[in-house]
Amino acid sequence: MRxxxxxxxSPTSADxxxxxxxxxxxxxxxxxxxxxxxGLPVVAVDPxxxxxxxxxxxxLDRAAADHTQVIAAGISIGACVAVxxxxxxxxxxxxxxxxxxxxxxxxxxxxxxxxxxxxxxLIRTHGLEETIRQMSAGSPAWLSAELNRSWxxxxxxxxxxxDEAANYVAPTAEMxxxxxxxxxxxxxxxxxxxxxxxxxxWHDAADRSVSTEISMARWGADPALLGRxxxxxxxxxxxxxx
Numbered sequence: 001m002r003x004x005x006x007x008x009x010s011p012t013s014a015d016x017x018x019x020x021x022x023x024x025x026x027x028x029x030x031x032x033x034x035x036x037x038x039g040l041p042v043v044a045v046d047p048x049x050x051x052x053x054x055x056x057x058x059x060l061d062r063a064a065a066d067h068t069q070v071i072a073a074g075i076s077i078g079a080c081v082a083v084x085x086x087x088x089x090x091x092x093x094x095x096x097x098x099x100x101x102x103x104x105x106x107x108x109x110x111x112x113x114x115x116x117x118x119x120x121x122l123i124r125t126h127g128l129e130e131t132i133r134q135m136s137a138g139s140p141a142w143l144s145a146e147l148n149r150s151w152x153x154x155x156x157x158x159x160x161x162x163d164e165a166a167n168y169v170a171p172t173a174e175m176x177x178x179x180x181x182x183x184x185x186x187x188x189x190x191x192x193x194x195x196x197x198x199x200x201x202w203h204d205a206a207d208r209s210v211s212t213e214i215s216m217a218r219w220g221a222d223p224a225l226l227g228r229x230x231x232x233x234x235x236x237x238x239x240x241x242x
Contacts, residue, residue: 016069016094018231020044021056021078023100024116024165025158027150034099035073035227049157052164056081064092073097073230076112076194080170083179083202087171090180095238097230099186100194101202105172112193113166120162128152142220176205183209184233186226190216208237 018040020031032044043063048055056078063070071094072082079098086093107113122131132151136144151158176183183206187199196213203211210233218225 014068015040016071017041017043017063017067018071018073018097018227019060019063019082020227021059021072021074021081022047023074023076023078024052024112024161025119025147025151025154026075027153029153030146030150030223031075031078033223034075035097035224035230037224038227038231040071040231047154047157047161052077052161053081053168057085060085060089064089068092069094071095071097071234073099073227075099075226076102077165077168077170080168083171083176083183086179086181087175093181095182095184095234096179097184097186097227097234098199098202099226099230100188100191101170101185101198102194103170103198104176104201105170107166107168107170110198111195113168115193116162117166120159120166123159123162128158140216140220173201173205176202177207179206179208181208182234182237184230184237185209185211186230186233187211187213188216188219189213210234210237 018035018038020035020042022031028044028046036042045056045059060070060072070092072086074082079101082096082098086096102112103110119131132148135147185199185203187196188194189196199211203209212229212233214225
């Protein structure tokens with residue numbers, strides 16, 4: 001688990017810590033950049049070679065043991081795990097920051113799950129280099145460069161992470177409706193892998209939620225925009241009346 005401080009120089013002991021969970025095939029390096037400008041202490045989490053989801057859950061548990069309050073933050077499958085953890089730890093969770101929610105419930109028809117399964121199969125059949133070549137041919141330059149870096153860093157564990165993500169059962173709308181903490185959602189309007197309609201469904205299901213939408217171009221130009229918009233929504237939801 002990698003830790004990095006947020007942009008504010010002197011957080012107080014009363015501040016919650018943001019635990020940042022990356023999407024499948026990504027890592028703590030990117031999660032730190034995405035959520036490192038929230039103004040709060042940030043713990044960015046690397047995928048665990050012994051299990052993607054379980055590793056994220058352990059990282060959240062460790063943070064909760066060391067801090068009074070945790071904001072569970074995540075991108076794609078990281079957002080799913082953040083919601084699941086918040087549901088089972090309502091006392092220690094101060095909120096959820098969910099960027100690019102991938103699906104609700106079953107992954108069977110989800111583009112993000114199909115993408116993960118296809119990528120894993122391609123690596124098995126043709127190897128990482130050919131998979132990166134094909135991914136790069138169909139992706140924006142910034143995304144191609146980012147995944148080129150993180151996929152290589154993941155090494156032999158990338159395929160198992162992709163397989164686990166492709167079969168992950170995400171929170172349902174009924175589960176999200178039971179959240180006892182604020183949910184701040186950030187959607188990307190033109191991302192075909194993480195449809196904005198899914199983010200809207202998460203937002204609509206939650207009792208206390210705010211949703212913000214950006215474009216792929218804005219996201220690519222400024223990864224920290226995800227965290228800044230998410231934390232702004234969380235602060236709006238938790239602001240004292242008057």
